Amino acid sequence: MARIVMKFGGTSMAGIERIRSVAARVKREVAAGNQVAVVVSAMAGETDRLVGFCREASSLYDPKEYDVVVSAGEQITSGLLAIALQAAGVPARSWLGWQLPIATSDAHASARIEGIDMAALETSLAAGEVAVIPGFQGIDADGRVTTLGRGGSDTSAVAMAAAMKADRCDIYTDVDGVYTTDPRIVPRARKLKKVTYEEMLELASVGAKVLQTRSVGLAMKEGVRVQVLSSFTGEDAPMADTLPGTMIVGEEEIADMESQLITGIAHDKNEAKITLTAVPDKPGAVASIFEPLAAANINVDMIIQNIAHAAGSTDVTFTVPAADLARSIEALNAAREKIGFVSLVHDTRVAKISVVGVGMRSHAGVASTMFSTLGERGINIQAISTSEIKVSVLIEEDYTELAVRVLHTAYGLDAEDAA
Amino acid sequence: MARIVMKFGGTSMAGIERIRSVAARVKREVAAGNQVAVVVSAMAGETDRLVGFCREASSLYDPKEYDVVVSAGEQITSGLLAIALQAAGVPARSWLGWQLPIATSDAHASARIEGIDMAALETSLAAGEVAVIPGFQGIDADGRVTTLGRGGSDTSAVAMAAAMKADRCDIYTDVDGVYTTDPRIVPRARKLKKVTYEEMLELASVGAKVLQTRSVGLAMKEGVRVQVLSSFTGEDAPMADTLPGTMIVGEEEIADMESQLITGIAHDKNEAKITLTAVPDKPGAVASIFEPLAAANINVDMIIQNIAHAAGSTDVTFTVPAADLARSIEALNAAREKIGFVSLVHDTRVAKISVVGVGMRSHAGVASTMFSTLGERGINIQAISTSEIKVSVLIEEDYTELAVRVLHTAYGLDAEDAA
Structure with missing residues (x-):
């Protein structure tokens, strides 16, 4: 048995059909005997819509209230994925940021995760439930909702993997891995089997937009093995532990x-x-x-x-x-x-x-x-x-x-x- | 000084322009020296959208997860109204169902309010803040999100008015009061200045759809004076305490x-x-x-x-x-x-x-x-x-x-x- 965190981005959560595909992928990992936590983004476009509302309401919006508004996107997809998993016969439940809780700093709209309380989650995982966790959100010491900044769901996934001592953190995304360079420019670009945290940090911050930079820094600090995988290889794709994505690991x-x-x-x-x-x-x-x-x-x-x-x-x-x-x-x-x-x-x-x-x-x-x-x-x-x-x-x-x-x-x- | 609960329905919250009008109305009540809590619905159409997602995900959806999904609609509007109030110079903050908390039964999707913890809210009101409260939602003894059933925001408002010992619970809605009958059928229908709880219960349950029936029952039990008002009489309308809406009161x-x-x-x-x-x-x-x-x-x-x-x-x-x-x-x-x-x-x-x-x-x-x-x-x-x-x-x-x-x-x- 392995412990796995799976993270799905907004494109994977855009609509019920895709959420069902995600559920099917999660089911395969569960069927293979793994304990699984899934971290989800909001539906593609939803966060932009919610941010747009805040900006329209006031150019000087209160970040505390902004966080209340924009965190709703991931709340919605986490509930929907739990429903889709149950429909697929997989016991599952959602855990909102304040329910675990995921403790963060009070830097609203760009908070940092300070700790994740694993007590309730461990019981749930041990009982065979898949934990569905909205990315991007947490709660500060005053009990107010926080968010981690755009792209924060990657960081949520890595933090969850660290807290769970997961064997792997699989990030399903629009690309199928990290390449030597942008394949749209160089068709002969090669997909990297492995890349170090440090290299990934430099590649991400200079334009290879695969993972949020902060999530890579956190993975390096916590020693979380991160795997970047395509979410579009279909249900009959090989299992994630044999998929030809890119592993982000330590130099050793x-x-x-x-x-x-x-x-x-x-x-x-x-x-x-x-x-x-x-x-x-x-x-x-x-x-x-x-x-x-x-x-x-x-x-x-x-x-x-x-x-x-x-x-x-x-x-x-x-x-x-x-x-x-x-x-x-x-x-x-x-x-x-x-x-x-x-x-x-x-x-x-x-x-x-x-x-x-x-x-x-x-x-x-x-x-x-x-x-x-x-x-x-x-x-x-x-x-x-x-x-x-x-x-x-x-x-x-x-x-x-x-x-x-x-x-x-x-x-x-x-x-x-x-x- | 009076204590007032103001409740705005989905039509009043449909878009930032309307939310700004709501903020202007709330500001007038605050400027008149009142302590105000505002209970809001989701944007018109939003709850239907979210319910649709749940049904599409599974016809046998888990009501616990349904509540996680559909409660997001009111979470969004409560944050947005808090932002709009602040932009209008009115100190305000949102209080989600789990933050107060609003304790409910565990009958997910049709929970009953069991109690509202007023401690934090009293401090906030005393400090001159407007409390913005998402209607329709609460939390059960297990710490899971609950909702009260469709139209539940009326019940949230009445329960909040009872907990606050409010002088009045003003329900702003698409109609400007309760009429002797449907004015579309009888143009000579008269708006009632007052109607008793019992009459309102009979009128509501037989088709005069102004207020959720449960909210009227709760108002009767708790002796909450409910006023039904039009949300479309403009910013220059008279103050709510002199507005020609309909008061729902006891027979005495x-x-x-x-x-x-x-x-x-x-x-x-x-x-x-x-x-x-x-x-x-x-x-x-x-x-x-x-x-x-x-x-x-x-x-x-x-x-x-x-x-x-x-x-x-x-x-x-x-x-x-x-x-x-x-x-x-x-x-x-x-x-x-x-x-x-x-x-x-x-x-x-x-x-x-x-x-x-x-x-x-x-x-x-x-x-x-x-x-x-x-x-x-x-x-x-x-x-x-x-x-x-x-x-x-x-x-x-x-x-x-x-x-x-x-x-x-x-x-x-x-x-x-x-x-």
Whole structure:
């Protein structure tokens, strides 16, 4: 007997027919002798509808009441899946966030899970019941409903797997695994059998949107084995423990770590570049740029300080999320006198390309391969940032697909038998 | 300062614009110095949508999970109204059924309120907050979500008014009060300023669908003054305590009780008539008819046992809700041998017409006026039933409107200045 958490996203819960398919999948895991908890999202589109109501009611809505409203979506699907499971002959019941309870911080609309009370749930699981748990929701110390932020159901599933000491946390999603890069750009992209938490964090945060980043961080911290699987492989698909999805695991589980230099290539077109010209080249000048951005809660990513001009000033270039560009410009202009820049130039027609792999820790030359490969194709690098397992460059947006393709080939990631 | 419960139905909650109008109304009561709790329904159509999901998932759905699903509708509107109130500058918060809590029986989908814990709510009201409470929902002793049955939000409002010892329970609805009869049939129908609980119970259960019957029964038991008001009289309408709605009160509050013979005329086309012919005229025969119907949970209303035939048999006629006709026929045919009837004749083209008024207790001649008035128009009476404050007759459905009109005139109910 294994203990399994299964998580299904909004597309899998969109309508009773699909909920019935989910029930059939859960039934197979139960029939195989497993103890199962299922974490569900709201029906596709439902959370957007509820968020829209809140925004329409007030642009400055109370996040406590927002949480009351939007948590209803998962409440509905959890009850419906319990009904569908019972109809399929599987004993099941729903457990709302406040019923277990799932204790969270009081940061409404973006709460963090602090603990899950397993007492009642253990009794239910031991009695052979499937536990159906609405994702995304919890309860704070004041007894008010909380939600975890968009995509939070992934985090709910991983937290539940940690609390249950589950053998596996299966995330059923629209894609059938994690690929070396976006298969829409590179048809020869390969599905990864395994990827480390750290790599997944870098791939997710730079654009490979398979799992909520926070859920991967939590899985790493708690050592939860996460498997990404397609929810669309039909009822006659192999069992999840033999399905060809992607396992997200610790480095120790990846035997051929050393031979695998680069795991994947990610791209992100949602960045905007800002350059401030002729900033005084003196101590504290750079801090005066980033303070107003931090105060406005804007994440600055890549930063380059150009070589100082002769006149004792320098240009500073950095990137922010494109969605925050207008607010960034406003904050910088408001602080213009203090910063002392001459002009502000911005550009949203940029893309960030990242190569990711734990293998690069022990291999030199990853960055130089990247630069020379792009250079050979005439692709200009506008900014560079690196971490221990990642090298990212900023390029002109039009070159995104070309860059991803040539890098995919250069690092030997192309599948041999793909189309 | 008064304490007021305000209840808004699904039409009033259908969309953010309407919720904002509700917030404006609540704000006026708060500005007048009142402590206010608001009980809300789900958006119009939402409960039907959620019930539809449950039925689609399984015709034999678990009522415990049904309650989880359908209670989400009121959860959503309570959060949204709290947001709209805050946006209007009125401190407010939502209190879900499990948060107060509202304790109910464990009869899922048709639970009864057993008690409302007022501790937290009193603190909140004393601090000047408006309490927004989702109607229709509660929690049972096992900590599972319950609902009160369709229309249950009226009952939630009355129960809340009783627990709060509210001065008034204002029910805002699609109609602007209780009329002497259906104004679509009788344009000269008059709006009643006051009606007693008992009369309202008879009027509601026979077709004047303004309030859930259970809520009226609860108001009577708890002595809650209920006011029925239109939710569509606009923001510049007079305050609720001077609004020309209908107050539902105890008999002692109606001073001119004696002069008011008949309060209203109700009609109900949702009955079906069944006649069993040649039932053996012996002790126990009638019981054998109604036992299988009771076992199938079918409410029998009017009953007539015809004069015995010479051959020692009799015909028995009775009515059941039209929606239960098919099940009734099935139950009776299954028991045919035991009952011993020869044939079963049924007719759904019937209507029940009722005259209601506490004044008839002290006046003879109410029934005879009814029979003679109908007889003069050639309307045949198929069955009669009476209670202390009501006389009902069953007639051919085609005569419904005519019967209501002539009775409305005969009992002197026509307004003098209406169109």
